[in-house]
Amino acid sequence: MSQNCIRDVELCRFSGSVEPEEADSPVSSFISTYENKVDRKGRVSVPAAFRAALASEQFQGIIAYQSLIEPAIEGIGRAMLDELNRRRLDQSLDGGDFAQTLIGRSDDGLVETIMSISHELAFDSEGRIILPQRLCEHAGIEDRATFVGRGSRFQIWSPERHAARQAAELDALRARLTEDGPQ
C-alpha cells in the first residue's frame, strides 16, 4: 500500500530520533528540481522528496491544475487547498476583500475556479501519479516531466520548456542582483 511506501520514506528520513513533526501549518516544502520519465500509461513518479513532504497528509497524492499564466502544471498538497478554501471563506465572512485593497483587483472566484479545474491525483503503491491528458497538452509534456519545487507548491514542466524558462529566470535574477548590487 502507499501508506507503507510513504511510511518507509519517513522512517528513513527521520531515522533514529522521533522528533515531533512541524504540524503547525499545512505548508509543505517542495525543494529542488527533478526530471522523471512518463511511461506509456501516462504514469510519472513523483520525486521521493516531494512525497516525503506530503507524508503527513491524509490524502496520499497531489492536487494538480494547469497554470493560468505559464505552460506548466501546478501542484500542491490537499491540505494546502483546504487551507486556501478555509481562508477564502473566512475572508468573505469578514467582509474584507484584502486583495481588492492590496493589489487593486478582486480575487473573487479564483479559489473556486482553481477548485473546479483541479485534479486529485493519488499515488499508486510506487508513488506515481497519472497525468491527465489535458494537463499534459497544456504543459507540452510527452515522455518526460520536470518537477520544480517552489516552496509551498511545485510545478510540472516539459523539460525543454523548463530549461528555457529557468535560464531566463536566472538571468533576470542575476541582472537584478548585479544592478542593485550592494547598498
Added chain:
Amino acid sequence: MSQNCIRDVELCRFSGSVEPEEADSPVSSFISTYENKVDRKGRVSVPAAFRAALASEQFQGIIAYQSLIEPAIEGIGRAMLDELNRRRLDQSLDGGDFAQTLIGRSDDGLVETIMSISHELAFDSEGRIILPQRLCEHAGIEDRATFVGRGSRFQIWSPERHAARQAAELDALRARLTEDGPQ
C-alpha cells in the same frame, strides 16, 4: 551584516527581514575556512564547526544552491529557507493574495527560484554530504572543496578558485587603502 557584505549580495538581498539580532532567528553562524577532500562518490565532510552551528535544526543537513554571481556553491540551514518561505507565504495568505499562492505570480520570485535550484543535502552518520554533480561543475570542484564561512551562510569553493579570488580581493583592498592614503 558582515563586513564581507560586498560579496553577500545574494542572501542580503532578501535577508533584510532576517536580521541577526532577532532572538528566535533561524540564523546560524558559519565562521572560518576549511578545506576537505571530496571522495570518489562525491562525499565531503562538512566541517565539524559548521555542523555544530546547525546542531539545533530539525533537518540535519544543509541547503545548497549554485551562486548566481560566482563560481561557488552557497550553503544555508534548512531553517533559514523555511523561514523565508514561511514569511513569504504568510504574507500572501494573510493579505488575501491567493493569486500569488495559487499561481505563483510573486512580485519577486527570488525565494521561489532559490527553492527550485536548491538541493537538500542531508548529513550521513559521519557528517558528510554528497555534492550534486551539477553544483560541482558550476563551482569547478573535483577532489577537494573549501568551505568558507560567511556568517549566516557559507560557500563551497574549488580550493584553487577560492585562493585566486581571495588574493584578488586582498589586492583590491590593498589598492583601495593605498589610494586612500597610508594609515
Added chain:
DNA sequence: TTGACTCCCATAAATTACCATGATATCCCA
C-alpha cells in the same frame, strides 16, 4: 471485446546506512 484503470510484482540503478581506520586533538592522572 475493447479500453481505461487499479493493483501487484520485478529489476536495474542510484542512494543511503553501516562499519572500519588512521590521524589529530583532548583529557586525565601520577
Added chain:
DNA sequence: TGGGATATCATGGTAATTTATGGGAGTCAA
C-alpha cells in the same frame, strides 16, 4: 609536565535499501 588513554574528526569501502521504471493480471463499464 609527561605520556598514555580517550574522544573526535576526516576519510574510505561495502552491504542493504529505495527509487524510478517497466510490465502483467485482474476489474469494471460500455
